[in-house]
Each structure stands twice: as structure tokens, then as C-alpha cells.
Amino acid sequence: MSLAHATQNLATRPAVIAAPDITAPRTAARVAPAQAPTAPRLRAVPEGTEARGFVLYVGLDEAKALAEGSSLGAVVQALKDLAAQLAPSSETYAAVALAPEGAGGRDIDVVRLALQEPAALARHRDAEEVDEELDRAHAGVVIDLSRKRLALDNASVALTFKEFELLQYLVLREGRTIERTELISALWSADDEEAAPNERTIDVHIRRLRAKLNRYEDIVRTVRGVGYRFDRHADVTIRYATAPSPDLF
Structure with a gap:
């Protein structure tokens, strides 16, 4: 979780030494003390643009x-208080970068990616291309949480948004049995265009998901009288999302 480094490089200017005070009496001639170094300023911005603020990424998780x-x-x-102290007219907004537990990676990279920093996005796209090459050579199941994609034996499988949400929810809680009521409350909200299902219609959603999993349908197991559980097999590969969209702090 996090925020991190500024998008513009800073350059410092040398301190300026004041000239002697020629208005003072000769007997009390004195030199004004050196002024404090001026604050760092942004390098020249491109013509036709103006600097309106900055982004500071900070890589730091709660633990x-x-x-x-x-x-x-x-x-x-x-940091907000410091900004207000240095420039009372400044406005601040902070966002937190969220990632699944155990997703790994450097905190700073997770933040840069979550907040759509161009250089981080470019590196992520390069990594995705490598992953796609690996997927094509991988027989079995590939569940890509980063790109919301499911592949079976090198072929992409078209899941609906809700079907992938169901699969992802179970995958991220691997080995734990999830009750139907928990799936409903977690995946359907009051603003959802699709009406919240009852427990029986959850079974219908799961049945459709399993049909698309084909011969690998048993990775989503039914625990009678309770709910559903994701069981990973040796032929299942999971690519975890490094950073979902940031949440308002």
C-alpha cells in the first residue's frame, strides 16, 4: 500500500550573499547575514504548459x-499538514494503492502501477507480453487476476464479469469454504444493475462457471450444506493482480 516519488526533477539554486549595508554609519558598518538558500524549484516546464501541482509516491505498507x-x-x-504549513493555499488529495494479500512486489511499484504512472504501466505491459508467451506454452488452467482472463489448455475462455468475480473471490480465499450468503453480500451491491440473487441462483452462477471450466470444473468444489471452495491442482497457474485501482483515503 502506498504513494511515491515526484514526477518532476528538482534543481537547487545557490545561496545569494547580500551586499554590505551602505546606509549604516561607518562606525557600525556591517554586512547583512547570508540569506537562507532558496527553495528547490521545478525545472523549466515545456512551453505552453504550467506546473499545477505534483505527485508524491510513498511505498509503505501497513505492517x-x-x-x-x-x-x-x-x-x-x-504530509498534508506539512503542505498546509508551507503553502496554506495548497489543496491535497491522497489515495491508497490496494493489492491482494501476498501479491508480493515492491510497495513503490504497486503504487506507481495503481496510480497509472506511465513508465510503470509500460513496464507492466512488457511483463504481460511475457506472461502471454508463457500462457501459450502452458497446458492446463491459467487464471490471470491482473487481466481478468481465464485460459484452458492455451485457449482463452469467455467469462461474464460476474462469473470472473465469483472465480476470483474463491481463488483469493483458496482452501476456505465460502458460504453462499457471503458471495451475495460481497459481489452484489445496491448499485448493481443485476438484482442480488438468492442462494439458489448463486448455484446457477456457479454451475455456468463450472461448465466453462470444462474438464477442470472440480477446481470449484461444492461443500454440501455450506457453500463453495477453490481447490488448486498442479495444473493450475494463478497470476495475481499487482495493484487494483486505488481507493480514496
Whole structure:
């Protein structure tokens, strides 16, 4: 979880030494103290544009913050307070980058990708191309949570949005039996265009998902009287999303 480095490089200007005060009496001639170094300023921006603010990415997850006696909330608030102190007219907005537990990767990279930083996106696209090459050579099941994609024996499978949501919810809770009521409350909201199903229609959604999984349908198991569970087989590969969209802090 996080935010991180500025999008413009900063350059410093040398300190300026004031000339002697020629208005003072000769007997009390004195030199004005050196002025404090001027604040760093942005390099020249391209012609026709103007700098309207900046982005600061900070790579730090909650566990690391707590281990250092702080929290993400405290760090965010301190940065907001500092901005208000240095420039009272400044406006601030902070977003948190979210990633599935255990997704791995450097915090700073997760943040840059979640907040759509161009260089990070370009590297991610390159990595995706490598993954696609690996997928084509991989027999079995590939569940790509990053690109919302399912492939069976090197062939893409067309899932509906809700079908993939169901599969992803089970995959991210691998080995745990999920009750039907939990699936309903987690995956259907009041704003959802599709009316929230009852427990029986969850079974219909799962049955359709299993049909598309074909001979691998048993990776989604039914636990009678309780719900459903994802069981990974040796021929199942999961590509975890590095960073979903950021959430408002």
C-alpha cells in the first residue's frame, strides 16, 4: 500500500550573499547575514504548459508502518499538514494503492502501477507480453487476476464479469469454504444493475462457471450444506493482480 516519488526533477539554486549595508554609519558598518538558500524549484516546464501541482509516491505498507511506530493514516496526515504549513493555499488529495494479500512486489511499484504512472504501466505491459508467451506454452488452467482472463489448455475462455468475480473471490480465499450468503453480500451491491440473487441462483452462477471450466470444473468444489471452495491442482497457474485501482483515503 502506498504513494511515491515526484514526477518532476528538482534543481537547487545557490545561496545569494547580500551586499554590505551602505546606509549604516561607518562606525557600525556591517554586512547583512547570508540569506537562507532558496527553495528547490521545478525545472523549466515545456512551453505552453504550467506546473499545477505534483505527485508524491510513498511505498509503505501497513505492517511496515506499524513496526516503525506509525501508520499509513499518520504519514498521510503529516504530509498534508506539512503542505498546509508551507503553502496554506495548497489543496491535497491522497489515495491508497490496494493489492491482494501476498501479491508480493515492491510497495513503490504497486503504487506507481495503481496510480497509472506511465513508465510503470509500460513496464507492466512488457511483463504481460511475457506472461502471454508463457500462457501459450502452458497446458492446463491459467487464471490471470491482473487481466481478468481465464485460459484452458492455451485457449482463452469467455467469462461474464460476474462469473470472473465469483472465480476470483474463491481463488483469493483458496482452501476456505465460502458460504453462499457471503458471495451475495460481497459481489452484489445496491448499485448493481443485476438484482442480488438468492442462494439458489448463486448455484446457477456457479454451475455456468463450472461448465466453462470444462474438464477442470472440480477446481470449484461444492461443500454440501455450506457453500463453495477453490481447490488448486498442479495444473493450475494463478497470476495475481499487482495493484487494483486505488481507493480514496
